[in-house]
Amino acid sequence: MQAPINIALVGNPNSGKSSLFNALTGLNQKVGNFPGVTVDKKTGMAQIVPGLTANIIDLPGTYSLYPKSADEYVTYNVLINQNNADIPRLVIIVADASNLKRNLLFCSQIIDLKTPVIIALTMMDIARKKGVEIDIDGLERELGVPVVAINPRKNKGVTEIKKVIDLAIRSQYSTQPRDFINNTALAKEVIEEVKRVVPCKSDYGALHIATNVEDLPFLDETQRQAIKKSLQAHQFNKTKMQAEEIMQRYARIKHIMKAAVVETDPLQKQLRSEKIDDLLLHRFWGYAILLVVMFLLFQSIFWLASYPMSWIENGFGALSGWLSSSLPDNKVTDFFINGILAGISGFAVFVPQIMILFGLITILEDTGYMARISFLTDRLMRQVGLNGKSVMPLISGVACAVPAIMATRTIENRKERLITIMVTPLMSCSARLPIYTMMIALVIPDKRFGILGLQGLVMMGLYLLGFFMAITIAALMKLFVRIKEKSYFIMELPVYRSPRWANVGTTMVEKAKIFVKDAGKVIVVISVILWFLASYGPASKREAVHRKYEPLLAQVAPGSPQAAELNKEFQSAKLSTSYAGVLGHAIEPAIRPLGFDWKIGIALITSFAAREVFVGTMATLYSVGEDPDNNNATLREKLSSAKWPDGSPVYTLAAGLSLMIFYAFAMQCMSTMAIVKRETKSWKFPAIQLLYMTGLAYICSYIIFHIFR
Template identity: 85%
Template sequence: MQDSINIALVGNPNSGKSSLFNALTGLNQKVGNFPGVTVDKKTGVAEIVPGLSANIIDLPGTYSLYPKSADEYVTYDVLINQQSADTPKLVIIVADASNLKRNLLFCSQIIDLKIPVIIALTMMDIARKKGVEIDLDGLEREIGVPVVAINPRKSKGITEIKKTIDLALRSQYSVPPRDFINNNALAPQVIDGVKQIVPVKSDYAALHVAVNAPELNFLTANQKQGIQQTLKTNHFNKTTVQAEEIMQRYARIKHIMKAAVVESDPLQKQLQSEKIDDLLLHRFWGYVILLFVMFLLFQSIFWLASYPMDWIEGGFGALSGWLSQILPDNKVTDFFINGILAGISGFAVFVPQIMILFGLITILEDTGYMARISFLTDRLMRQVGLNGKSVMPLISGVACAVPAIMATRTIENRKERLITIMVTPLMSCSARLPIYTMMIALVVPDIRVFGFLSLQGVAMMGLYLLGFFMAILIAAVMKMFVKIREKSYFIMELPVYRAPRWANVGTTMIEKAKIFIKDAGKVIVVISVILWFLASYGPASRMEPVHQKYEKLLADVPEESPEAQVLNKEFQSEKLANSYAGILGHTIEPAIRPLGFDWKIGIALITSFAAREVFVGTMATLYSVGEDPENNNATLREKLSSAKWPDGRPVYTKAAGFSLMIFYAFAMQCMSTLAIVRRETKSWKYPLIQLAYMTTLAYICSFIVYHIFK
């Protein structure tokens, strides 16, 4: 086995690269149906034939070999930099047969780099529906490299392409001796001069080094200086050269298309996708349908998840009550039930909603509708200093802000990318979902208007829309302050509509549940255990008087009497108030009291800075520690609904519930997001600005909402 063999998968966005990567390697990489889903290089090992394995590199999608965005530079560096550890021995170009002319431009450029190439044609079924018939043998003769038809979504053609890879690696296919076009004639003196400075394989590679020398990290300072001098001496105009190159390539591609491709009259047949787009992208009805789709999404989250959530919540309540009865009444039992079990129940109950949310998002991606959302919102985005490419990170932010911020690398314009990074955390991520669900269940009546319209689902949708429109508003403000002047454009290929791959939907749901349980669950349980200690112990100077006080009071009443039960409850409550957690909570309570929050919520605000979903686990632990052991079988919702201020008023009123939801909708309660913003902007300035403005915004809006509803 030769571990050093690298095979790169390249192609236009939406051409099927990631599907082929999965088919070759078996990795469960997410496959989306919109441009820019693959941002970082992804690798996996594939067995080509027995005894021969290769390292497959799935590179970001790009339309040509002239990079404009950060993700396109990833592809460019691997293909141009011969010193890279990822330099491929073979390149598989995944080309969309239904848009062959455009895809052949990129193919021709890579062929001229003199790297062994295989063209994998996808979407052959779509091409046939368009009336396009491709002579594979004729196309192979015209281009001079192997051409294989595949359908990775249905695992068709995978055996054939592996055989072709094996033959190519054994040098059965040679690199075409002639260039696709006469590259040397484009700038002969410059190309010859660059080849004397930098060892490159072809005239075309030398041309690219000349065009992009300042951005190429593998060049030394002396090499860059020598290239700049060569360009200056020969009066090199890269724009003119690039334009001439593209025109010559398309002239040759036109000849190839005539020789190997038969196309029907495009006016004779309109694809079903285009007919559907007439409605879904309509200037008025398109937006109405978009809102309806979002409405169905959030109604479904509540409706479908309510049954498993009730089962899980009731199951943990019954388990806690049962364990309280059969286990001895000591600190170990208390630690297990009110520390570990309460922490686990705090996140386990929300797993069904997380799975359903990601399942529905995957369906939107798979069907092709997610790309239409970008198209529909481009006009709105431009008015606030963004463009349609910003929509994909914002929508991804509904799942998690960290990969969403990384996805902004597809945005070429620096100003638009920076603003998108700064506002993406305002989108309600899946970590906020447990908080929303818990609060909505407490303060929004479970009423169905017209027999099917869930009021709680409407409230959930309102919170997500609130995050989106606040992001738009903040972007409009930042547009005035970010002083970067660059022109931008938004070109996007709309994929054809397809039936969702249910296996992919199921896999995504399971994988996201595993990630939530593994990553969020781990943090929640650890913090819950720490909180149990902080809530169970306190300074001796404060805890001992409490114990002495209630020992005397309890000694004067019968053990099972109602008075004893009341005293026990007061004892637990006063112990919690004088614990380390209670002291910390009461210290910060004056600052959050104007928002309607008590000291327990204050503790949860602090702990949830590690991760927002920790809020629920924190509340589960605090209310378990502070409860009478006889009440362990009560659910968290029941405990919260019975929580009282010292004067007897309920803590979780409508005003407090809405205030808390608004606070979490806008607050930057996530260390991971701040870390990724620091990495993407290469400065602490922007994450600190983000933390300051989001916290201030959350506090002010929460204050206003509380006093309005109060």
């Protein structure tokens, strides 16, 4: 079997490229970074035919070979740089048949690079509804490259395109010998000089190297200076050349459209998508429907997840109780039950909510509604120094701030991109969900007003609070970030489609795996460390506790109420004098005004590794500090019975709301700080983020606690 070949998937945004990638690779995918940049590199292995395996590279979507954003430059570099490790043997251009004229501009540019090309036509059903009929054989003749109609969402045409790939690799299709337009005539002398300095397969590739000589990372300084000297000598005008090229390409495309495309209804009947948009993008009803959708999403998270969460919670409680009664009473048993098992239960109980959240978000993306949210909020975004493109990273921040911040690469305007990066962590990510869920269940009564649940309304309120705080901070930053650069928001709205349920299910399972693997690993490690810190302490303090309580316990009957109460005090005193207790009591004065005790203080520190560690920390601390006979109690029950030294409950409504507000605004995530540093190339911005978010969290938490106490 020959070594896998590289096949690049390129195309305009919303053309169906990702659907074809998924159809070709299935679950055999991985995501990394392109060398030297922070843009996602999505690759997957595909069996084309027996004996032929391909490495499919899904390149970021772009409208032409004139890049504007960081991810478009990645696509550009892979296609232009002949020395790139990802240089494709074959390029599949995914083109939207319902917008063929616009898609053919990019197709014609790729064809002129002289890399073997296959055009995969998607959205044929939409084109027919628009009254557009495409003569595929005629289009092949005009373009000089193979054209295949596909519908990857329904797995149609995938077998056919694999056959064409096989034929192309076996040189049954050659590259088009004639350029789509006369590229040489655009700048003949410059093209000849570039080809002398840099290896190029085509005149058009040489023309692009001349056009972007300052920005191409694969050029060395000698090559760069030689090309710049040629540009000056021949008075090369980049803008004029690009305008002439585009005009010539559209003139040729117009001829191809006449020869291969028939529009049976020139006026194009209004599609179902357009009729739906009349309602969903309405200046009043659009926003009302958006709020209803968000409300249903958060209600569903509580309603759908309540049963599996209860089963998992009770299951771990019963398992802990059974192990406590079955295993010998020693340090190994204590370490396993209160260290490892408590840590696992701390994150496992929230897996159903994580799956449901990502499943619902995938449905919104698959149906095309997520793009409408960007369109709806563009006007609001502009008033605070952002634009509609900022909405997608903010919405993605509901899942996780790390990929959301990476998604800001599509924002061309530097000021808007920087502000978006700085406020995105204020969006309530899925790592905050376990904390919200635990606190809401603990301090918010389960009252219902018809179909409305109070707990679901509070959850929705926390997410909306994060969004409104993000745009408020953005409006303030707009005054201080002194970058003057105009921006425009142009976005093609995808047609509405029914969600791919297999894709929804796969996403839910994959996100659950990631949560268990990444977050779970950190939570268990920290839980084990905490067990040691909570189980051991300074010898003098521990001995004093034993001297005080052991004689008292010897004086009461084992199993009596007095013995149970004394034992509880004994365990609490041991925890208080442990290393974790000493650290917690040291920081308690700083957090006491927020309604937090020293155990919450420990959790605040550990959750800097990841916010969701908070729950695992509390599970470990309350397991170590409890009576061994109470191991079958759930974490919620243990928290609800927690008391201050004066006997008053720790988790009151005021304290619960204060804690939720603190986590809604605090940074509390090292991974986010690291990705902000990568994207901004400076530690200044994550440092500013940490300071302003921590200060904001402290002040708001303080105000909420003293209002509700």
